[in-house]
Amino acid sequence: MEYVAGKYDAIVIGAGHAGCEAALSLARLQKKTILFTLNNDFIANMPCNPSIGGTAKGHLVREIDALGGQMGKSADQTLIQSKMLNLAKGPAVYSLRAQIDRRKYQQELKHILEKQENLEVRQAEVTDILFENNKVCGVKTNTNAIYECKCAIICTGTYLKGRIIIGEISYEGGPDGLFPANRLSESLKSIGVEIMRFKTGTPSRVNKRSLDFSKMEEQKGDTPIVPFSFETEKIDINQISCYLTYTNEKTHQIINENLHRSPLFSGDIKGTGPRYCPSIEDKVVRFKDKERHQLFIEPMGLDTEEMYVQGMSSSLPEEVQDKMLKSVKGLENVSVMRSAYAIEYDCFDPLQLKKTLEFKNFEGLYSAGQSNGSSGYEEAAAQGLMAGINASLKLDHKEPLILDRSEAYIGVLIDDLVTKGTNEPYRMMTSRSEYRLLLRQDNADMRLTEYGYQLGLISQERYDRFNEKMRNIEEQLIRLKKTVVSPKKANQFLAKYGSTEVISGITLDALLKRPEITYQSLKEIDEDHVALDLFTEEEIEISSKYEGYMERQKKQVKQYKKLENYLLPEETDYSALQGISMEARQKLQKIRPVSLGQASRISGVSPADINVLLIHLDQKKRENR
C-alpha cells in the first residue's frame, strides 16, 4: 500500500556527482531536501577513471568551487597525485588533474552529505515522478512510499535501464555491479519525455602485484601541488605514481582476430558511444596505421592494490580481454580483478530543457548530469550545482542564474546541451569555448565568486579574502603601468635574463610583458615590490602578459552579448512564421531559444532566418505599441 513518507522542498534522485552537488546546494540554501540513492555505499562513486580534472574539466572544477560547490574541496582532501597539464601551451589551457583515492572520495562525500543540515539521505529506488497539472508534486519509491515535494532533480547517471555488455554476454545492470533503475525511464516516457539511448564503457581493473613496472615509464606528480579549491591552503602528501605502457602488434592482432565477437561490430550495441572514449577495438580498426596505443596504469587508491588500465576500454569477451592485456609489456602476468564492459543506458534529449535545466514541459522537474547526455564527473557536478541553485532560486521566486558562454565553461556546457543537443555523450573541451583566453582556471574565482556570494554559498570570510585579492591585483597592475625604470637600470636587469635592451625608459608593466620576465624577478628593480600569494602573483602576470589578446576577446564578447541580450518573447509561435525555412521553424518551435543569440546557434537556423526573425519581432513590437 502506498503511504506518504514525508514532505520536502526538493528531492534529488541519484547521489552521483550531479546529485551530490544538487542536494548540497539546495540544503545549503535552506531548502528541506532529500537525496535518494540505490546504494548508500556508492555515493559519489567513480565507476570509470579514478581521477578528477584534466583539460577543460579542471576548469569546471574550479568554477564549481568559485560558485560554492563541493567537488574541488573534496578532491583536494582525497587526491593522491596531482599534475598541472599544458604548462607549455598557454595559461588559458593550464589544466589541473588529480588522481583520487576513489574509496576515500566516496566516504568523504557521504559524510559531508550526512552532516549537512536540511538534508536527508535515503537508500531507495525512485520509480515514478508524481505530477499535478504538469507540475511536480512528489515521487514514489519501489517501497510504495510517496515523498511530496515542490521540485525534483533527476541525476540518474547511467542507471536508467542500464544494460552491461561483455562480448556475447549481456545483462541488466548499472555500473560497478550495481542494480539498474528500470522503472523510472518507462514512467517518464509514458508522460511524453523524449528518451535517447547512449553507450559508454570502462576498462579492466587489475591487481598491482601482478604488474611489472620496470617495463613501463613512471609518471610522477608535480610538486608543489596546486589545489583545486580557492579555499584549500596547501596540500602536503606523498604522491603515488602512474605508469605508462603501450599496446603492440600482437595486441592488435588478437583484437583483429576476435572482432566478430565484439557487440560494437556485430550490431548488438545500438546506443551511441562517445568518439572521445573509443574502445581499444575501435582505435585499432579506425587507425590501422598506428603501431601502438598508449595505456596508463592508474592507482585506484591508497588502501587497495586495484589499478585502472586507461586506454583499454573494451566490450570484447572476457577471455579475449585477458589475452589482449597479457600481450602488453609489463602486463604479461596480469591478474584481472574486474573486466572491461560497455554499458547502455537511457537519457533525456537535453533539447527538452531550459537553461536552468528545468524541463520546459514539466514545471519543477529538473535533470542534471549524464541523464542529460553528458559524460564525465565534472560535467555532471557542474550541472548538478546549477540545477540545485536554480531550483532553489525558483522556490524563492527569484530570477534564475544563467551563466553565459563568455562567463564560464559551465555556461558553454549547458548552452551547448540545451541549444544544440548531442548525439553522443558530451565531453567538455577547451576547443568548445569561443572565449577560452578569458575562461581560464586561474581566474574562475574572479569570474564567479560574486555569484556564489550573492547566492549565499560562499562564506563572508572567503569573500573578504577574495576582495582583497582583487584589490591587490588591480593596485599592482596600475602601479606597474605607472612605474618607469631608467634604461640603465632596466638594461642591467634585462641582460641578466637574456632579454633585449631598451633605449629609453620603460614601465614595469612593459617589462613584465616579456616572456623572460616574471613578477618575482621584477622584485630586483622594483623598489615598491609587494610580495603576494602565488594565486595573486600568477593573476597579475597573466593579466599583464596577455592583455592584448584578452582585450581582443573582450571585444568579441561585446558583439556576442548584443545578440544574447535580444530576448525572444516566450509566447512566439515559430510554426506560423513566414519566410523562415521549414527546418528552422521546427527547430525554433522545439528548442524555444530565449535570445536571438541562442537561436543563431541552433543548427539549421541560417543567418537569413535570423534576419527574418528579427523583422517579425519588430513587427510584433510595433503592433503592441
Next chain:
Amino acid sequence: MIKSNTIAAVSTPPGRGGIAVIRISGAKAFHIAREVFTCSQNFDEIISHQMTYGKIIDENNKLIDQVLLLKMKSPRTYTREDIIEIHCHGGSEVTKKILNLLFKKGAAPAEPGEFTKRAFLNGRIDLSQAEAVMDLINSETSKSEQAAILQLEGKAGKEIKKIRKEIVDLLSHISVTIDYPEYEDDAINIRETKIKTKAIMKELEKLTENFETGLILREGLNIVIYGPPNAGKSTLINKLAGEEKAIVTHIPGTTRDIIEVHLNMKGYPVNLYDTAGIRNTDDLIENIGIEKTKNAIKNASLSILVIDAAEKDTDEIRTLINQASVIVINKTDLDSGNKFNEVLGEKDVIRTSLINSIGVEEIEKYIIDYLEKGKVEITEITLTNQRHKRHVDLALEALQKVIEENEQFLDLFAVDLTEALEQLSCITGESAGEDIIENIFKNFCVGK
C-alpha cells in the same frame, strides 16, 4: 542581425554604366567620407541633401576619381541613419577602388538586403511593407547565394573550401595538442604551426593574385598606351577604336590628361588609357603628368609602348622598353628601327605604320590572344566577388599575424587562425566550431 556598424556597397546594378552610386550608411558614414573626400568647402559645412562636387583621394593622397557626393543627415534618409552617396564614374576599376578604400577606413560590406532591413528596423518603412522586406531579404540572399554557389562550384570555390579545410585541420591539430596533452605523438608545436600557416598563405595569395585576372572578364582589360610624344599613341587609339563603338571619358588631371577609352574587342571589354608623352623634363607640371603615367603603367595589365622608329637609342628609351609588355615600333615606312633589335631582346615587338593602318590588326590580335590566354587562367582559379576578396584579404592579415607572432604559447596562435577560419567561413557559409571537433575525432586517435 543587430548591427550598429557602418555599411557600404555599390547600389547601382553591376555592369557597365556611365555612373555608379556607392552608398554608405551608419553612424560612421560621415566620418569615413570625411577621410576620403576633399572639396572646396569644409566637410562639416556641406549642406544635407545637396550634391557636392569633389575628389576621392586614397591614403597616399592619390586621386582615385572626381565625384559628386551626397551627404544625407539622419533621420531624413532611407535607413534613418546618416547616409553618404558617392556618384562616381561607373564600370571600371574606379568603383572597386573606392569601395575598397571605404572598407579600409572602417566600413563593412553590406549584407544582402541590409539597407532595406535597416530602413525597416529604424521605422522608415511601415508595417504593411514588412512582408515585402522579408521577401527581399530572402530573394537577395538566395540571389547572392546563387551567385556564391556559382562561384563555389567553380575551381575558386573548391580552392577556398580546400584552404579552409586546411585551416580546420591545423586548428584541430592544435586543439588535440591542447585538449589531449597526454598524447604527445599527436602534438603539433609552434614551429610546425608557422610552417603550415605559411603554406596556407601561399595558396590564398594565389587566389588573390588571380582576382585581378578574374576582374578582367567582368570589368575589362586595362591597357595603357605610353611612349615619347608624337610617337603615334593617339593614332593607335583612334585606329583601335575606329570601327568600334567607343565611349570616351575624359578624366582631366591637374596638368596632363589621361584619356580613358572603353571599347569592345570581339566581345571582351577593354579599357584603353592614353597617357601623356613621357620625356625627361624639369617642368614641374609636366612631371606630375609623367608621374601619373608611370602609375598607370603599374596598374595596367598590358602596357603598350609606342616609339618612333627614328627615335634615338637612349637610356630613357631603354627604361621605357623595360616597362612594356609589347613594343610598337611605329613609322617603319620611314625608318627600319633596326637599331633597337639588340635592346629589345626577348620582348614582343610589332612593327607598324599606323598612319597607313599597317600593323593595326596585328596589335588587335596580340590583345585578343592575351585575353584568351587570360580566360584560360580565369576558368582555372578565379575570385571575382569583391566581398569574397575582402574576406580573403582579412584572412591573410590574420595568418600574417600567426607568422609574425612572437609568443611562446601554442594556445595564442589559435586566436588568429580562428579569425582566418571565420573569414573564409563567411565565403563558404560553413560554421567553424563544430567542424574542428568533428575533425579531431576523425583524424586523431585520442581518448581513454
